Amino acid sequence: MADQIKRRTSGFAVFAVVMLALFVGLGIWQLQRRVETHALNAVLNERLAAAPMPLPDPSQWHALTAERDEFRRVSFSATYESRLDAMVYSSGTGMRDDISVPGTWAFLPARLPNGETLAVNAGFVPNTTQDRGRQDSAVAQLITNKPVMLTGYLRFPVSAGWFAPDVERAKRLWFTRDHLAMAQALGWDRVAPFYIDLEAPVPPGGIPKPGPLQVHLPDDQLKFAITCFSLAGLVLIAFAVWLRRRRGIEGMA
Numbered sequence: 001m002a003d004q005i006k007r008r009t010s011g012f013a014v015f016a017v018v019m020l021a022l023f024v025g026l027g028i029w030q031l032q033r034r035v036e037t038h039a040l041n042a043v044l045n046e047r048l049a050a051a052p053m054p055l056p057d058p059s060q061w062h063a064l065t066a067e068r069d070e071f072r073r074v075s076f077s078a079t080y081e082s083r084l085d086a087m088v089y090s091s092g093t094g095m096r097d098d099i100s101v102p103g104t105w106a107f108l109p110a111r112l113p114n115g116e117t118l119a120v121n122a123g124f125v126p127n128t129t130q131d132r133g134r135q136d137s138a139v140a141q142l143i144t145n146k147p148v149m150l151t152g153y154l155r156f157p158v159s160a161g162w163f164a165p166d167v168e169r170a171k172r173l174w175f176t177r178d179h180l181a182m183a184q185a186l187g188w189d190r191v192a193p194f195y196i197d198l199e200a201p202v203p204p205g206g207i208p209k210p211g212p213l214q215v216h217l218p219d220d221q222l223k224f225a226i227t228c229f230s231l232a233g234l235v236l237i238a239f240a241v242w243l244r245r246r247r248g249i250e251g252m253a
Contacts, residue, residue: 026228074153078113107119118192119191179195
């Protein structure tokens with residue numbers, strides 16, 4: 001019986017050590033992620049606050065990446081032409097304090113002076129029913145076929161996930177900001193690998209509504225770290241209680 005008790009004690013001790021190492025490791029990892037999140041938040045907000053730079057030359061577009069260039073402010077001249085636009089559904093966004101109701105983002109192509117085309121998210125359209133007519137009337141005022149100075153942020157496409165609704169072709173309605181898929185479906189020709197989240201100008205009617213972005217990355221890592229360390233403490237307490245009881249049983253054996 002004593003040998004059996006010792007084997008059980010050794011087995012539980014191994015289990016306790018493994019769980020303790022796991023929870024402590026997870027807690028340390030969460031603290032490291034918190035440091036990285038704060039650093040990334042600072043970098044992105046620095047980009048958002050920087051003075052706008054000229055749009056990168058097309059020869060440099062292939063070298064741009066989301067890690068290095070997302071949210072960089074740019075200013076350039078472009079022309080909205082009479083071409084099909086796209087709606088992207090939004091239930092709200094944490095990057096715009098002025099957007100809190102469902103609606104659609106107005107995506108449309110803009111022609112640069114050098115002949116290149118890029119996609120522009122011209123702003124938010126309050127549009128709870130994703131009405132194509134409502135967006136058409138909002139976008140119509142932008143189509144002047146004249147150059148206009150635009151200021152905005154470099155953004156990169158987001159591919160549709162497993163659970164994203166299918167594109168509604170008849171309404172030209174997307175549920176992810178995949179401007180490359182829009183360009184292919186709507187015949188925008190070859191477009192830049194990034195799109196522009198427009199900051200300015202605001203059209204006379206205020207809709208579509210562009211605006212400045214703010215980055216607030218989730219900062220839940222400290223809470224998760226405390227949870228992991230607390231679980232590690234519970235494992236230690238449970239093992240201590242179990243071990244004490246086992247020793248009592250050994251003493252009676």
